[in-house]
Amino acid sequence: MSLLSPKVPALNDPVLVNEWMAVATAADISKPTRVSVLGEDLVVWRSSTGVHAFRDLCIHRGTALSLGKVSDDQLVCPYHGWHFNGEGQCTLIPAQPNMPIPTKAKAFSYPCEEKYGLIWVSLGSPAHGVPEFMEADDQAFHTIICGPYIVNAEAPRVIENFLDVSHLMWVHEGFLGVPEHSVIPEYHVHEREGKLVTDTITVFQPDPDGRGKDVNNDYVYQVLRPLTVQFTKTDDQGSDVFAIMLHTTPLAHRKTMAYAVLTRNYGFELDDKQFSDFQDKIFSQDETILLSQRPEELPLDLAAELHIKSDRLAIAYRKWLRDLGVEVGVA
Template sequence: MIDDLSPELLDEWYPALLSTELLDKPVPATLLGKQIVFFRTSAGVHAFKDLCIHRGVPLSLGRVENDELICAYHGWRYDGCGNCVRIPSLPAERAIPDKAKANAYACIERYGLVWVSLGTPKGSEPFFFRNLRQQDNKVVLMGPYELAAAGPRIVENFLDVSHLMFVHEGLLGDSRFPEIPDYRVNEDDQGHLRTDEIVVFQPDADGRGTSMDSHYIYEVYGPFTAALIKSNPDNGERFHLFLMVQPITEQGSRAYMLKARNYDIEAPDDAFIAFQNTLIEQDRVMVENQKPELLPLDLQAELHLKCDRMSIAYRQRLKFWGVTFGTA
């Protein structure tokens, strides 16, 4: 139940829709098992609990008119803040009841995505956006990827450096060189995680057919948001790959990625997107077949090695944050 979720989950920013999915009609979406309706007005994007307080009909069945969301059942009209501004069946001389409000959530639109927070967001936008604003970066949106897997399983797979040589052999790794050098995981004062640099030989590091020793750094910003920083010290090429998971149900998720690169700025993005699509399909086979489906937070439930330090730290942070959605 949504009421059982920890503040760490409720206060996060989550991607919920592509901007192109939200046009002139209200659109429903699910996040953490909760039904939400999104709609546009001249002031921007808005998100409400997808329920009219009058008789429990989804507001997503309604329409948007004059910057107001109109319930399809009895025509109640709500402004962008959730206030009911008109009840057609109520005589004009009577005041609208104070309780006639929609449950509104914080909602913003950035980088081709509509974002929502179900609680009190930690800032006006996701923390990692500051890493996207470097002037020498070209940012490209990838996804969404519909995955029949728990959100924490998807994030942990993203953070798993030792699977590159087998799941992505010939691209991100070579099974003849499977050893992972020891590394540490560091935690800052906000609870974000960051690995030391990990050097990995890659036959095709990003879809351009170039083999190299890539330098990896993994970061975790929240329960469902992580990043990979990949660099080549020989030529200064570097990119940030951000993973943002929309946990829909405990075993169903929608993943999005933002890639910010400092090279081939004028090149078409199609090749980079196609390469990531290939990687996701390779990962899909693993995350959709893992058992148990929910990520175990008890470190005794599975066997761990030194190369799994980031996975261990991520599970420990989930437990500290009180995350029960998608975990066991």
């Protein structure tokens, strides 16, 4: 197969191949950088017109383009100095500068965008834009990036963990809940405009963001895309709003990279590191659970595990993945 041909990803999934995947933070792309998506190695680099993603192979001799450099808005191969523009077209072959450039002298390029401080890539043809995170688009909110978190678990398992409200009192006891307040109020899940959205779920939290302030928070969860989800929680005064968008990118079999985009409309005077350290601690607690779960893949057969009413969002998520036809990370 030619290096110019569309390639079946190592983790072949008919749905996820057309999804946007977060592969790096914008700050990471100061030079050509190798990233991985669905088991495929790409190079992400920046020019004056934006960010670009190519297959991390030069068509000439199969060298990793991520070892190269950017010069005059071109990605330069480290082996023989071939220059590639943002569309992947070779513009210069130094060994024969006065001869026509072969039409096959191209890098295979992928859709690539920068949004919410992250670099997003799709290996296919996305039918929609990068998932919208409304709070992060609001000028009244302050946003930070947490991660990447590399975890030896399947991406749908990581997503379902994020969506599980009833684990907060046990896995994150003393922070996001306490066992004495374990009862989950009745709620329902609705499908709206291609997303899953819950009713408001009220949870008592003794220290929900690391500030040491207990509060009853009203949660609303949303499943935006198969591997992109968010919650928004509002305090009992209706003033402090905190939201997280979590995205998981499958790197390889049972290996996932997660980024959390945190945004808030309060505490602007506080050090962002306080919030990022708190999020790191929460993810570490979740990781212990994730690594213990069997099967490693998320079961889409609802008879495979026992479910109760508080699992309604997890049930809806599993049904949604099944109906979409997702194959990677599920059983």
